[in-house]
Amino acid sequence: MKNIHKNILHIEPTHGLINDPNGLIYDHGKYFVFYQWNRFKLDHSYKEWGLTTSFDLIHWQSQGSALIPDTIKDKDGVYSGSAIPKDGKIHVFYTGNTKNNGNRKSYQIHAILEKENTFVKQPQTIETPSGYTEHFRDPFISKENDHWQMLVGAQTDNHHGTIAIFTSDDLKKWQYQGKYFENKILDQMCECPNLVTFKDKRLLLVCPQKRQINLDQDISSYSAYYIGKQENNRFIPDSKLTKLDEGFDFYSPQVFQDKSGRKIMLAWMSRMTDTQEEACPTKQFGYMHCLTLPRELILKNGKLYQQPLKEYLDASQTRKKIETKEIKFDSNLCFEIFHFNPSNNSKFEISLFNDNIQLEYKNKNLTFRRKDWSTSKFNTKTFQINEIYQIDFYCDRSAIEIFINNGEKVLSARYFCNENERKNIFLSSHNFKFEIKDLKI
Template identity: 40%
Template sequence: METEIQLRNQIFQRLIDYQHQDENRLAFHLTPPIGLMNDPNGLVYYKGKYHVFYQWNPFDTNHTFKCWGHYSSSDFIHWEEHPPALVPSEWYEKDGCYSGSAIVHDSKLYLFYTGNVKTTEGGRETYQCLAVSDDGVHFEKKGPVIYLPKGFTPHFRDPKVWKQEDKWLMVIGAQTEELEGLTAVFASNDLINWQWQGPLAGNGVSLSKYFGYMWECPDFFSLNGKDILIVSPQGLEAQPFQYENLYQSGYFIGEWDSKTNKYVHGTFHELDHGFDFYAPQTFEDPNGRRILLAWMGMGDEQEQTHQSIKSGWIHSLTIPRELTVKDGRLYQKPIEELKQLRNKARSEIFSIANEEKEVLFDSELQEIIIDIEQFEGNKWEIQIHNHCKLIFNRKDSIVTLERQNFNHSKLETRQCKINKIDNIHMYLDRTSLEIFLNNGQIVFSSRYYKKTIKNQCLISVEGKAKLRWKNWSLYSYQYRNDTLKKVVF
């Protein structure tokens, strides 16, 4: 097993040697400098900066190696890259530093994460571990603080920690020995010694009732007077208008009694209906906002056909989103800081009747807001860069996102039900598209690789519509690796 110094030197050399620039690199999303990025980890505000850690394989574009990459920012726009916070160098993490969370306590930054170990017999061991920092960049590992409890398989990971009243709480994604997914709860007075509280209970019974065979990346918090559990269940069967991706991410809204650990909640709702969204994590910022980032990727059969792999990297994170509760649902909207990206603006009001209108852009990087002031007809479509298409079928109350798959061999769709669309808010960043409908009621996040360099939207209407259109070309904060001292995006 290689030492931590050896691994860090290898990663450092990979970054120094990497010089390739490509047309697919995103301009205002967090992407890996090289290799594979997946789950966001340890979202936290510490010593005047927002910190975003993430699962990172700096050696390849697959999931064979896992360490924690690290960015920080004072404004969510300009980001600094730091050396990896965690690399798998100890016995309890030798096969990967898996996902987790961060908290601030006594002016120190605490990282909780899962240490993954593969045994010589082909099995797996899992340990919930702790590392502590005085400066937010250099971490001292403290080792395991939770071992696998009885009744669970080693698929037991992704600790999320928070403080409630006078004690610390932790939720962990888990799989029972009966191969059912659920969320486990622990409590602590000192962040070192943790006591098992049981599974998070819902409506008096296990939350799962076989709702998937594994629950990953749990997140539990209060917002607008409601207790919300975000989780990524694996093993849900696809149904019309939901669960169409390989794995899902969504939430329950309810009320939790911390004394009895009883969680009474509503049904599960997906957070995002696009092709590429998984493993979301949230944190509360100093202004009391609940901010979410997610992995804008999906480890499905298309993963290794991403065109960016030719340039030595793959995947990104979503833009940061502020969460609110409205009408019993979570709404997501781009955070206010992203308005700093706005450059050249254009606005107009136009009417369309059984025709097509072309809107040309002077840049690949766009923020677009469309208010639909009037729509009388059967259907409207918005085609983006002659590649992705957003379609609303009024008669059937269905909204569809259509794209060509990554090798452009076929069309594929994601759909959900919605009665009416009044507002469309989109962010386009070279090879990514994020769509917020009705001020964040429904969201679609997707990567794409266009065949044409023409930057345009084509709007067509069966019937007639009146649209209030605004768009901004966005600034690009491009970056290059400079011995791990760089400002990005």
């Protein structure tokens, strides 16, 4: 059976279930994207790190299992973590999850890529300091001036989300330095902290998680960021907490820096409900979920922009370019980019893939609708945006990322349409510029 949902650019597993991107790193010409992987079942009962690599961020080569649960400190899951280079070797840190007689215990574990394809798990591990529950995970390592720093997503004894900080001179011995950041807005747990260092600002990514404490179950979670600074092992925000993505499928982003200094982010492209996972059309092909496209993070005038990589534009060819008030056309099954430049103060309506994806802008409100494949009803989000001068649509076969005003806002969503649902309509109160591009790979 033909798989019309198989994405072209979005990283998907060869089989099994993918979630968080892990250990993102650029090393000697090669991009490493590790990811949380259940290669046995389409559920979350097993977690290891799978690996895919690329030389150009477009073509990816699956490398299979990279770190698997096989020690007494990670037997119930090789959970998320990050990577950093030191002395010519890639070092990764991840959370080893264990459950013995129902009791969770977490270890922050260090592994070194001692030679090609061989990560050696180091015996020294970090146990959870007092003051926290064992929801203590997702170590994020950065190099500060004269030392290394590890942020760990955490839950306090009182069940508040927070971030713990450790420092080290050698990546081996770590000193606990207290709470890097705490705020009630971090709900009951803060997952996947990430710190991005721009010239004079820091960007702190957090995933606040609401939890049902008695049952030890998660309820909901989302991904957001602060802009601020770091002083004496503490983060001081000078912005309010802002969502990273206004769409339906985005979580646990991770950022790394490439050769040219670009800050590149990938995230898990799913916030699917259990019902949506159950009905996910790729299940019949033995896999589920994907990552977002890598996006460049740019901080300009104190404001964060997320932009698609220029590599994708370089690899694209214009199919059509027009100025009009209305255009109807069919998508093909390739990766397509649409550039849409509305006039000032115009209203517009956009429908993609026979209404599977819809955008409507009027009265300074943008409404985003996505047809839910599990119910055939629409999921809807509306938010205020005072001016829209550009929207770029990056359309893969079952994943779309919509960049508004050069990435001031991004809407990410999975969608699953039939093969014959390829009709697109752009309709506006005023003339707009429009361009369709096809990716040539």
